[in-house]
Amino acid sequence: MTSSPLLPPTAEAACAASSAVELLEVLWGRGREVSAAPVSPSQLRVLFVLEHQEGINLRTLAEAMESTPPSVSRLCDRLQAVGFLERAPCPSSRRELVLRLTRRGAAYLADLRARRERELHKVVAAMPPADRAALLAGLTSFCAAAAAEALPPAGDASLDASRTA
Structure with a gap:
């Protein structure tokens, strides 16, 4: 992606992301399609x-999924x-x-991740070494910022209370 003089740097970075x-969704889809027991994106999130x-x-899971307990219960039934x-x-x-x-669920996730990583490896291997290094640095920073935004702080009392509720 080339730089655009019309967009501020943060907007340009957001568009690139x-x-x-x-x-990545296309690559991820390839991993799910070859699975012996394919699951929907919502089930995968569970x-x-x-x-x-x-x-x-179930209530805590529904909150994490930003859904209702009956909907999440149906996802759990299928899983x-x-x-x-x-x-x-x-x-x-x-x-x-x-x-x-x-164990079967954990094995499914491990297998899915391995298939996804193989697909990503092909793409990353085609990149010049300097671009791979820049990608690693950028993704490391992005993951830290995204985790801070998306995940509750460690020891969050509201999460701890909902786990025991």
Whole structure:
């Protein structure tokens, strides 16, 4: 992408990131299409959330997904049916269930990531070395900024309270 005198640098960078995301979605789609048990993007998001917040309840998952508990429950039903998720009694409350990835679900994510990385490796390998170094530096900074924006601070009381609720 060439520099545009009409856009401020932050807008130009945001446009470039948007284009990159769209191309990444194409590459990501290739990884899901060859799967033995393909999952929808929403189901995949459930798996990612559970991978990072093992043992949360349905309400907390719905909040993380910015959805409703009935919608998220249906996603979980489908994931449980293919063996990627399990519901277990909550140790602190008999009325609640906790959600966990199964070994099969974790293996699916590992396999998906490996396929995605192979696709990305092909693209990155075609880049000149200086551009690869710049990409690494830029993505490292981008990930840090995105994580600060998208993820609650460690020890966030609202998240901790919702995990026990």
